[in-house]
Amino acid sequence: MPPVRSPAPDPVTRAPVPLDACALARAIDVIGDAWTLLILREALCGVERFDAMQADLGIPRSVLAARLARMVEQGLLERRTYRDPGRRGRPAYRLTEKGRGLVPALAALRQWSRTHLAHGPSLLSLVDHDGVCVETRLVRADGQAVEDLTAIRARAGPPVG
Amino acid sequence: MPPVRSPAPDPVTRAPVPLDACALARAIDVIGDAWTLLILREALCGVERFDAMQADLGIPRSVLAARLARMVEQGLLERRTYRDPGRRGRPAYRLTEKGRGLVPALAALRQWSRTHLAHGPSLLSLVDHDGVCVETRLVRADGQAVEDLTAIRARAGPPVG
DNA sequence: CAGTATCCCAAGCGATACTG
DNA sequence: CAGTATCGCTTGGGATACTG
Numbered sequence: 345m346p347p348v349r350s351p352a353p354d355p356v357t358r359a360p361v362p363l364d365a366c367a368l369a370r371a372i373d374v375i376g377d378a379w380t381l382l383i384l385r386e387a388l389c390g391v392e393r394f395d396a397m398q399a400d401l402g403i404p405r406s407v408l409a410a411r412l413a414r415m416v417e418q419g420l421l422e423r424r425t426y427r428d429p430g431r432r433g434r435p436a437y438r439l440t441e442k443g444r445g446l447v448p449a450l451a452a453l454r455q456w457s458r459t460h461l462a463h464g465p466s467l468l469s470l471v472d473h474d475g476v477c478v479e480t481r482l483v484r485a486d487g488q489a490v491e492d493l494t495a496i497r498a499r500a501g502p503p504v505g
Numbered sequence: 506m507p508p509v510r511s512p513a514p515d516p517v518t519r520a521p522v523p524l525d526a527c528a529l530a531r532a533i534d535v536i537g538d539a540w541t542l543l544i545l546r547e548a549l550c551g552v553e554r555f556d557a558m559q560a561d562l563g564i565p566r567s568v569l570a571a572r573l574a575r576m577v578e579q580g581l582l583e584r585r586t587y588r589d590p591g592r593r594g595r596p597a598y599r600l601t602e603k604g605r606g607l608v609p610a611l612a613a614l615r616q617w618s619r620t621h622l623a624h625g626p627s628l629l630s631l632v633d634h635d636g637v638c639v640e641t642r643l644v645r646a647d648g649q650a651v652e653d654l655t656a657i658r659a660r661a662g663p664p665v666g
Numbered sequence: 667c668a669g670t671a672t673c674c675c676a677a678g679c680g681a682t683a684c685t686g
Numbered sequence: 687c688a689g690t691a692t693c694g695c696t697t698g699g700g701a702t703a704c705t706g
Contacts, residue, residue: 361550361561361628361629363543365627365628365629366627367615367618367619367627368546368611368614368618371614372539372542372543373539374622375614376538376539376543377537377539378533378534381533385522385527385659388659389658389660389661393688394687394689395687400522404678404679404680404681405689405690406679407677409688434688435687441655442621444654444657445620445621446613447643447654447657449613449614449617451613452609452612452613453529453533453536453607454528454529454532455609456532456606456607457528457531457532457535458528460580460603461531461532464526466526466527466528466529467522467661467662468522468527468661469662470659470660471659472651473658475660476645476646476647477646478643478645478651478657479643479644480613480643480644481641482608482639482640482641483639483641484637484638485637485638485639486637490633490639493606494602496605496608496639497550497632498546498549498550498629498630498631499550499636500628500629501629501630555667555668555669556669565701566670566701566702567671567699568698568699568700569669570670596667596669
């Protein structure tokens with residue numbers, strides 16, 4: 345995972361879209377890592393304890409500790425101390441609003457997986473408060489639904505139309 | 506990046522959502538890697554040559570070669586030999602339909618970056634054929650727009666409502 | 667151009683153990 | 687339960703150079 349910065353010492357003749365000026369690249373810098381995404385999944389499932397995550401994911405404890413720390417630092421998770429009445433306080437990792445903001449991306453990934461990977465059924469769904477599944481739609485800024493992905497391009501320059 | 510499989514030897518008492526039965530986890534297995542996503546970005550920008558990607562991303566050549574091979578194998582890219590009239594044929598990497606299917610996920614990531622990271626302006630936009638920006642919307646299966654991300658949960662079990 | 671080949675180093679992993 | 691500590695091993699990344 346490369347840190348986000350322009351790659352070259354010489355600034356000339358290339359990189360139509362330098363990495364450090366690209367929103368997508370900056371997002372990738374945060375979540376472009378398998379464990380981070382999987383931890384997000386855990387949090388979305390309501391798993392908020394260190395040992396539970398460690399057991400679910402089979403991740404080395406040291407790595408989990410490091411990832412959680414980074415995610416807290418980045419503001420994706422918040423670490424609060426949860427205290428059952430009469431019990432010792434225990435840390436709990438909860439999604440922040442910023443972390444929840446990634447739900448659409450996760451939903452889109454899940455949909456893609458189901459249509460293009462399809463190794464059997466998914467045992468995990470993203471649902472609204474009343475249990476209804478949610479999914480993403482791609483729409484144009486003018487409100488029209490996008491019907492043909494083939495037409496989509498990335499273009500240099502800030503959002504216009 | 507862990508291979509997608511259930512973590513534990515013993516199947517008892519835990520892992521409410523085993524990794525190998527989760528569509529999201531399978532997607533993460535494919536794109537849970539910074540370089541892969543960045544290469545996808547390049548492809549979306551229309552960059553299709555080895556050296557151009559290498560220069561844009563500052564990725565080691567060996568790593569790029571390996572990633573491209575894997576992405577072709579996974580069906581995200583296709584390698585076609587492009588021949589200018591009278592010139593030597595050169596390989597070109599193009600997005601497949603499967604690869605394009607990730608556009609909504611990339612769009613969602615980009616939006617998240619702009620609202621929650623916001624280190625300055627984005628120099629890259631995803632646009633439709635006529636230059637209009639596209640974005641993702643989160644909607645319920647019954648068609649209603651999702652207004653409150655806080656209510657979204659991951660739930661075990663296949664999609665129902 | 668489009669890659670291989672090489673070499674080195676940092677990071678990840680797995681196991682296990684120890685502390686508060 | 688929630689970590690930190692240690693350790694050996696393996697993988698992958700980064701830099702550079704070489705080849706068709």
